[in-house]
Amino acid sequence: MxxxxxxxxxxxxxxxxxxxxxxxxxxxxxxxxxxxxxxxxxxxxxxxxxxxxxxxxxxxxxxxxxxxxxxxxxxxxxxxxxxxxxxxxxxxxxxxxxxxxxxxxxxxxxxxxxxxxxxRARIVYASKDRVAPGEVTTYEDLADPKWKGRICTRPFTSDYNVALTAAFLAHHGPEATRAWLEGVKANLAKRPEGNDRSQVKSIWAGECDISLGNTYYMGQMLADPEQIPWANAVNIVFPVFEGGGTHVNxxxxxxxxxxxxxxxxxxxxxxxxxxxxxxxxxxxxxxxxxxxxxARSALVESWGEFTPDSLSLTEMARLRPEALKLIEDVNFDG
The missing domain is CATH 3.40.190.10 (Periplasmic binding protein-like II)
Known part of the structure; x- marks a missing residue:
């Protein structure tokens, strides 16, 4: 059966x-x-x-x-x-x-x-044409004014971005996290919407230059003929927290x-x-x-190696409510 x-x-x-x-x-x-x-x-x-x-x-x-x-x-x-x-x-x-x-x-x-x-790692998808290698290396860097008008993201109240914010909070505390959220929001090319793959589509369409996403979406895009051009328009970048590693969920x-x-x-x-x-x-x-x-699949191996952040999953979960409140306080998705 x-x-x-x-x-x-x-x-x-x-x-x-x-x-x-x-x-x-x-x-x-x-x-x-x-x-x-x-x-x-x-x-x-x-x-x-x-x-x-x-x-x-x-x-x-x-x-x-x-x-x-x-x-x-x-x-x-x-x-x-x-x-x-x-x-x-x-x-x-x-x-x-x-x-x-x-x-x-x-x-x-x-x-x-x-x-x-x-x-899965929370990574940056970066335009092959408009973002130079090494131009983005840390999550903290996403708040740098050099990215003004260049970032796309799904809503930050989504689970994956709340988890990333909780990890940022664990590393840097509430004041720095609020400032980071405000900085990233100021750099958005458009209001947060859609899912991780639609952000890559926006990069392909020239609407922004970088976006946040989970690693496995690259594999899903490459398996869909309509989305292959989106995937081929970006590189995968494994950012790290300053003093830490790449965010993993x-x-x-x-x-x-x-x-x-x-x-x-x-x-x-x-x-x-x-x-x-x-x-x-x-x-x-x-x-x-x-x-x-x-072993990872050959495709996943081709994306390169990274150092996972050492923050415990239980600590990330504990900080989720505070992270979500900070996201809502700065009206990130508004």
């Missing part, structure tokens, strides 16, 4: 009886990004993966469903989202030697509630407190941390595998 898709419109509190050879996932990740993983898991184990794509309201839905929730696992992007589901009390700790062996400690919740699966998984198919859910978690699944992530999604020893 192949993977089934549970529509996110299914009302809460209508869970069907658990099936012995099923596992149910609430996913914030786009279905096409995780389906190859679930197909491989089903082929290997015979366990069906039922997926509900929940774009918004994941915590609220799990809280409303309570002990009757059909969800076994939550898969999402961004450390703050993982932290939110744990803080809401809708997950359970998983003490599993296989997961501990596969996933480095810095990519696991100290309480064993969430586990990282992949990482994760995707991850957590087991729900209800987990009607706990044994199957644990098997899926272990599979997602396996060499096979980590290679699928690398080749299909163009993300960085978290498991040591699993």
């Amino acid at each position: 192949t993977q089934r898709i549970l529509l996110a419109l299914i009302p809460a509190l209508t869970a069907a009886p658990a099936l012995a050879e099923d596992v149910n996932v609430y996913s914030h990740r786009q279905p096409e990004l995780v389906q190859p993983l679930f197909d491989a898991f089903t082929a290997e184990t015979g366990i069906n993966v039922n997926v509900a794509f929940v774009d918004k309201g994941m915590v609220e839905r799990l809280t409303a469903e309570g002990a009757r929730s059909p969800a076994d696992l939550v898969m999402t992007v961004d450390i703050a989202r993982l932290d939110q589901v744990v803080a809401a009390g809708v997950t359970q700790a998983v003490d599993d030697p296989a997961l501990e062996a596969a996933i480095p400690a810095e990519f696991r919740d100290p309480g064993q509630h969430w586990f990282g699966l992949t990482s 994760i995707s991850g998984v957590a087991m729900t407190k209800s987990a009607p198919n706990r044994d199957n859910a644990l098997k899926l978690m272990e599979f997602l941390a396996s060499d096979e699944a980590q290679r699928i992530y690398a080749e299909t999604n163009h993300e960085f595998p978290i498991k040591p020893g699993v």
Whole structure:
């Protein structure tokens, strides 16, 4: 039996009886990004993966469903989202030697509630024609007036930019972070809108010269004939924090407190941390595998090496509310 898709419109509190050879996932990740993983898991184990794509309201839905929730696992992007589901009390700790062996400690919740699966860097896409090599090297540099009218970005209230701001806050404190946000805002070529790929399109169209984005979007653009010209118009630059490294975030998984198919859910978690699944992530999604020893794809390797920032993910999540308040206080997206 192949993977089934549970529509996110299914009302809460209508869970069907658990099936012995099923596992149910609430996913914030786009279905096409995780389906190859679930197909491989089903082929290997015979366990069906039922997926509900929940774009918004994941915590609220799990809280409303309570002990009757059909969800076994939550898969999402961004450390703050993982932290939110744990803080809401809708997950359970998983003490599993296989997961501990596969996933480095810095990519696991100290309480064993969430586990990282992949990482991605928040980088700068820079015009090949209008930005010289070495012209941008740090995140702090984005506030330099030399970039006035040259920066495009998706809204800074989006998860990825809030996480970047939280990391900046950890390195420099609130006053410097406010000044940085004001400086970057003053350098915008247009009001923040769209997603990371649409910013690269704007560079290609000559509307701006640099933008912020996640690394894996380059791979996605190169796989889309319409977007190949956008990708070919930019270079990838790995900026660093002054005194630190390149900002990194994760995707991850957590087991729900209800987990009607706990044994199957644990098997899926272990599979997602396996060499096979980590290679699928690398080749299909163009993300960085978290498991040591699993190689990046050739395309990702071609983007070059970088030094990840040493800031802990839990500290980044802790500072998220303060970072979001600073973004709103300067009316960055206004």
